[in-house]
Amino acid sequence: MNRSKLRSFLGHVGYYRRFIKNFSKIAQPLTQFLKKDVTYEPGNKAHEAFEQLKEALVSSPVLKNPDWSKPFIVYTDASDAALGSTLSQKDENGNDHPIYFGSRQMSSAE
Structure with missing residues (x-):
């Protein structure tokens, strides 16, 4: 896959990032190849990220509209490469x- 095709794929998938939990963390092994001085060498992490993003597009959970009368729950997660968050609410069954x-991905300064 060349840099142009990779950029196109990430652009299309990125459009749906709000539907994909931990999008930036998953995409990180691929986005490093968008830098000028880095040559794309398909490896296990890059291939795994590519497949994981494709799978997430067809199997992501359906987002619900907020119920303003119920409390909101915020989950956060961070690694050395990315930050992630989820806003959710519990239904009548506690799910x-x-x-x-x-x-989002962390910058080199962060």
């Missing part, structure tokens, strides 16, 4: 339902 997923 979490996602309302929004947020994520």
Whole structure:
């Protein structure tokens, strides 16, 4: 896969990032190849990230509309490479339902 095709794939998948939990963390092995001085060498992590993003597009949970009368729950997660968050609410049975997923990659300064 060349840099142009990879950029196109990540752009298309990135459009749906709010539906994919931990999008930035999953995409990180691929986004490193968008840098000018890095040559794309398909490896296990990059291939796994590619497959994981494809699978997430077809199997992501359905986001629910918020119920303003119920409390919100915020989950956060961080690694050395990315930050992630989920906004959810519990239903009548006590099950979490996602309302929004947020994520971003860490910059080199962070």
